[in-house]
Amino acid sequence: MKKLYFLLIIVVANFGYAQIEDAWVYFNDKPSSATFLSNPLTMLTQRSLDRRTAQNISLDITDVPVEQTYIAQISAATGVTVMAKSKWLNALHIRGTQTDIQALTALSFVNNVKFANHSLNPGGKFSQTPKAIKPVNKQYDVQVNYNYGGSQNQIEMLNGHLLHQQNFTGQGKIIAVLDSGFTGVNTVAPFQNLITNNQILGGYNFPDANTNYFFRHNHGTNVLSTMGGFADGQLVGTAPSAQYYLFITEDVNSENPVEESYWVEAAELADYYGVDVINSSLGYFAYDNTAYSHQYDDMIGNKTFASRGVNMAFNKGIVVVISAGNSGATSDPHIATPADAIGALTIGAVNSLEAYASFSSIGPSFDGRIKPDVCAKGLQTTVSSTTGTITTSSGTSFSSPVMAGMVATFWSAVPNLTAQQVVNFIKQSADNYNAPTTQKGYGIPDFQLALTNALNLEEVSSNKSFVVYPNPAENQITFQLENKQKGILYLYDVLGQNILTKEISENNNAIDIQNLSNGVYYYNFESNKVFKGKIIKK
CATH class of the missing domain: 3.30.70.920 (Lrp/AsnC effector binding domain/regulation of amino acid metabolism (RAM) domain)
Structure with missing residues (x-):
């Protein structure tokens, strides 16, 4: 009995x-939106508001x-x-x-x-035959490597050392790191510069609902070291002067969709604090409960909860850097989410000779977009362990933060750029830009080239001969030109796709935007000079 x-x-x-x-x-x-929108500092910090103002991004109900x-x-x-x-x-x-x-x-x-x-869900698809739930192994293989100056290759590959030599090292920029834990960051030597100079501004542990973020796991420690670590002669991060927020969103003991929700909540908190760049060396595809798992046909850039969160963050003016994933050599080699997001700068991995690393997840997204976008060193990347040992580790988990740090360093050199412009310059500087591949996307960026191109950008705001109004607008945009001035207008969406080409002159100086979806668009007006700018359709 x-x-x-x-x-x-x-x-x-x-x-x-x-x-x-x-x-x-x-x-x-x-219901309380009017109250919040009339008092913006109840929703966002001043730094967050300043970032939006600088990029001409209006507050809306999603901020409430x-x-x-x-x-x-x-x-x-x-x-x-x-x-x-x-x-x-x-x-x-x-x-x-x-x-x-x-x-x-x-x-x-x-x-x-x-x-x-x-x-x-109504019309929902049935998953594969459920499998027994088993523990998820989220540990990472690490090889000890004491080679002097091991981080040199991963920085020079991107010409990041040339920006460092010009004293651009991420100062004035804030990076939010969304990861699984940051054990040892508050105690070991390679992070002491960050601690001593108060460059770690705070953070949150979402799985445990507390502020103990120097906890849980080593992965975020390794990741952070590629950006902010400093061990003289052994390891220099790509953005040693940037400031950081540390958010634990990943539960290493299981794989469940709540981690996507933690991710979005952390991105919102990062936005609240006014961060400029997010790095996330995380990806979601298969869950412990296979009924929850994603399929490749979900990777369309705006379907999953996490990818929608990435797109929102990018629309708020944050550059969101995401690892492509480590499934390249498996039977499901494609990127996971949120690497598929339209607004993600998705990073693949290469080796020290700039050749594709076979584990790096490939593209395209299911809807045919280029993914990964660009690559950085992810095979035997130099990192710090939780004990302060300088070692190497492999995965797009490390190519992503190497790139994220360079994004912040580049942006610190040209702080007036928008997030979209930052992403565009980085892609356009890459060695495969004119012939992207499914393995490496646009290839490996040259940040010195990106900086040179950015510095050559003409500022339309300083030229009184060319005015765009109203902006934002609902129905029509008008271009005020000098007498007898004319040229060709090219209008692009946020993906860089040309959606309108039109001759603009003194007597034909307006475009109809009624049928465009609400959002941000970019224009080039080419006459005897080139004018570039942004239009907001509301």
């Missing part, structure tokens, strides 16, 4: 566990926090636990039984519920 009773307990427990689901609940509105009364009511709902929240997507990540979650749709302020288990 005891054995039977014990067996019954196991069956009931397993049945109950099987019914627990992850989901997102989306809301209809934000999720309605607190909605959070309270969902939290109080029977059998539902709130795991994370997103103001950008106006949603909560929740966990509970299918029945309890579905009951939330009866609330008047709930727009819809989307289950992480695709088969539970």
Whole structure:
């Protein structure tokens, strides 16, 4: 009888566990939006507002926090636990039984519920036959390498040393690192410059819901060292003078969609603090529960929760640098999410001779976009361990922060650029720009070339002979020209695709933008001079 009773307990427990689901609940509105938008400092820091002003990015309802009364009511709902929240997507990540979650749709302020288990959504696809849940191994192979000046190759490959020689080292820029943990950063020697100079500004541990971010795992420590580490004669990061926020979003003990939600929540907090660059050496494709897993046809740039978060961050003026992934030599070699995001600068890996590293995930995205975008050294990259030992490690986990640090260093040299311009200059400087491949994308950037090109950019704001108005606009944009001036206008979307070419003259100086989607567009006006700028369709 005891054995039977014990067996019954196991069956009931397993049945109950099987019914627990992850989901997102989306809301209809934000009733307090007018109050927040009229008081911007209740939503964002002054630095965040300044970054938007510099890039001509307007505040909108996505900047408004999720309605607190909605959070309270969902939290109080029977059998539902709130795991994370997103103001950008106006949603909560929740966990509970299918029945309890579905009951939330009866609330008047709930727009819809989307289950992480695709088969539970209307028209959802069924996953492969469920596999037994097994522990996920997120450890990384490390080889000890004490070669003097080991970081030289990874910096010189990008011509980053030329920017360093000009005293551009990331000063004035802030990088948010979204990772699995930063053990030892507060104690070991290669990070002491960051600690002593107060370059680590703060952070948060989302899985544990506390501020203990010097904790959990070594991966973020290795990653941070390629950007901000300094061990004289052994390791110099690509942005040693930048400041950093450290966010733990990854739970190394399991693989669950809540990590995507933690990621988006951390990106929102990074935006709040006014960061300029995000580095994330994380990717999501297969989950412990295969019913939650993504498929390659999900990699379309704006479908997954994480990719949508990346796109929002980029639209707020942040350059978002994402590792391509380490699946290149597997049966599923393509990029994971959020590397697929439209707004991501996705980084593949090469070796010391600039040849493709076979583990680096390949493109294109499922909808055919170039991915990865560019590459950096990811095979035997020089890093610091949690004990301060200078060693090497391999993976796009390290090519990504090498690049992210260079993004900050480049941007510190030309701080007036927009995030889109930064990304464009980096891609255009790469060695495969005119012949991108599925393995290396546009190839390896030359940051000195990018800097030279950026410094040659003509500032339209300083020339009174060319004025664009109104901007932002809803229906029509007019170009004010000098007498008898004329030229060709080229209009581009955020992907760099030409969507309009038109001759503009004194008597034909307007374009109709009614049919364009809301967002940011870029123009080149070419006459006897070249004028470049940005148009916002509202």
